[in-house]
Amino acid sequence: MRRLNLKNNWLETPYVVSYIFKMSERENILGRIREALKVAAPLPGSHGDTSVHTSAEPPTSHAREWLPSVGASVEEQFALFAKNAADLKADFQLFASREELKAALLKLRDAEKWSRIASHDGELTDFACKALGLPVTITDHGYDVQEMEKCDAGITECDALIAQTGGVVVTNRSAGGRALSVLPPHHVVIARREQLVADLPAAFAFLQQKYAPDYPSMISFITGPSRTGDIERILVLGAHGPKKLTVLCF
């Protein structure tokens, strides 16, 4: 088939020929799979007995009972989130009011000496950007990557905070695109305390409920600032993604 020199450009190659080429490989592979699966493989833990069947319930539906425990109350969960974030070297601060958050944001701006930031449209990010009073690159209607590369921080909202992991869930819909939460060297998340979920199963259920079937094309679970252990297994932060992750919540 390579000798026909077909290119995988659907505009140039006769569609039918390309389609047949594609479909035949697909059918080859699916055909081999179906043939292979004619013989049953025993279930794990069934000791070779192929008559044992799976239950109707998905095996992972009890994951909550096996993953690390989280507290029952919101206070305990916030405490757990705080502890986990600290272990990850992420900066987490919980405020009683929007005004306190604003004050902390200004302090951060001055301490880090930000001169330019990037962000997206949103109730919380509008508030944050207005408070900071710095030149902002807004991503929502397209942006220049080189301009974003010059920004000191990326300010975003998020979908959820996860107590169990100390992590943040963003999507390209809730956090200004794919690059904003990963290109600038400092990622700042502005969140509401209601956005805290207990654990990973809750986070996935939340996302499914919020977005299905029209999911954002990118969903990302961010657990701490970027890191690597590739050199002698020594932890280094800021490998390619942000070196600093700050979560401000009120």
Next chain:
Amino acid sequence: MSFVSQFKTRATEKSGDLRHRQVIRTALRGYEIVRDKRKAAFQSWESARQAAAETKWEAINHLDTHLEALVAKLEARGTKVHWASNGEQAREIIAAILRDKKARCIIKSKAMTSEEIHLNHALEKEGFTVVESDLGEFIVQLRHEPPYHIVFPSMHLTRGEIKDLFQKELGDAPSDSPEELTMVARRVMRQKYITADVGFTGANFAIAETGMISITENEGNARLTAALPKTMITLLGIEKILPRFADLALFLPMLATAGAGQPMTCYNTMYSGPRQPGECDGPEEWHVVLLDNRRTELLADAEQRDALHCIRCGACLNVCPIFRNVGGHTYGTTYSGPVGSVITPHLRGLQEWKHLSNASSLCGACTEACPLKIDLHHHLLQNRRNASASEPAFFERLAYQIFGIVANEPAFWSLAKKIGWLTQPLQRAVKGSAFDPAKAWTKTRDLPPQPRESFKDWWRNRK
């Protein structure tokens, strides 16, 4: 040199390399401590393993249905899906996309599947510039060597060696501090993300229910690779399927725990399409290449089918005493360690690669460590059985046939013991020399002295 000779030569060299042994031991000691801590944090790691095993059983034993669901959903949102029966087809599909886009530079995030099909070499031959963005892969790319470990590609190197490497290849190595060396890589990569024509990724999981590809990483290089270039290509083996979105809630922390002793890897990202209407960035085109490359042969072996449950966490490599002593490069394959020793005979040929399944004491540490409860060490044994059934080694089989006769006839066994006792002085005389039939043992070890009275002699005498 045959593959088995190469393996034995390298294994012998590395087994005696005490410096290598210490470097690996130190690297893995750190991993063991955090891994045990994270496993203990689970309310029930064992229940999680069982559920994970059952989930992958469902995925693999209904692979056709799940793949069709995955592809339908991906295509519905504009993703172009390609099917490749083998590495050659996959390479051609990818090269064709690059040619079509008139790409010059392709930035890659870590993908063992791309190692498997020797993608970089093929693309570079055609004149494309291929940049590995993952730090560990970047390092071994500069050294022109394959990754040492499927999760930690540069585990075998010290900071001093990396400093020297950066000095030589990049002219930029301020010191040997891991922090500064990492920053060198960060600086080098920065503009490459922004200016690369094509971004290439692998995948950790493919979700059938929602049509998503899930990528796990710590550095953020995959996220940048999937955000900035105009064209994105993802290559994955067909066995990466998980049935449901919610399954990730268990698989992601298990992968992190077993693979690196982390509660969660830093970035776990699910992609469901190229840039959609209304989205402000992301690739305009996304090509997903599904790779068979003899996985369907492993699938057809119902006894070993669960080897396809592997999530490439590397836990089995980390606990394997063979891996720890011979190192990742000795295997000469993409997938090393226990899982590599199980699947390589299926993916590349049983007779040519059975030696990997032979080079094991069958200790079972791998099976114990596997978060998916894959019966790894028994599969090694099954590979041995299959290899000798299809092509028995004449002298070895003869030896076992003779052994069978001796073992079934106590008189022969008594005779054998007597001969052993009588020839002991002779054994001592030739010990270690070319005439010593026990040379394999006596080169480094003493043989135990054979007592005059065996147990059976004692037993008989008591009566």
Next chain:
Amino acid sequence: MTVTLFIPCFVDALFPRAGINMVEILERLGHKVVCPEEIVCCGQPPFNSGYWDEARTVAVKVLEQLKDAEVIVIGSGSCGAMLKNFYPELFKDTRQLQLAKQISSRTWEFSEFLVKKLGVTELGAKFPHKVTFHDGCHGLRELGIKKSPRELLSKVAGLELIEMSDAETCCGFGGTFAAKFPMISTAMGEVKCASAAETGAEYIVSGDSSCLMHIQGLLSRQGKPTKTISLAEVLNTK
């Protein structure tokens, strides 16, 4: 009860004392011990090399010899695993499968037999030395043996048990592996010996004499003072 004691081939030829000690312990506990003289080997060497037909030739004889045994005790984790876990596998789809399963259900490794079947841990032994215990892989991972030997050792007067960090790491013997891949086998043994040395123990104890053979072979060649001893011998020392 009548205990049928299965003595592995290498114990018979090279380490008879391990077997003798087992006989004496069981008799002292009031049981009749029978050692079928017709049994030479469990068949593990051809089995592990993948020559299952040849393994079956030997194993069939073992099944024949053991079919009327009330209870079978084996003084080795690896032979124990062969009978208990691997015989049913080896005889799958044959007419001996039922017998293999029955024999499997009546088979015990020596330390497990004492502790779990007989409920005995105190044997009146005295061994005033510092020791460390090596967990043979088959016993540990195929048969789940971890606690029983330690419970037995805890009752030995004067004995001080110090665990080595690599107690559960394979010593590198692996049967024919030791001869087929000698340098890897040696490297693994060196790691084991180094770990034992770190504890300062005078003796390395194990329920598997095959492992000890390999470990002792290395220690002797290297002129190291650490000694190896079978669990049965420790438990029978006064």
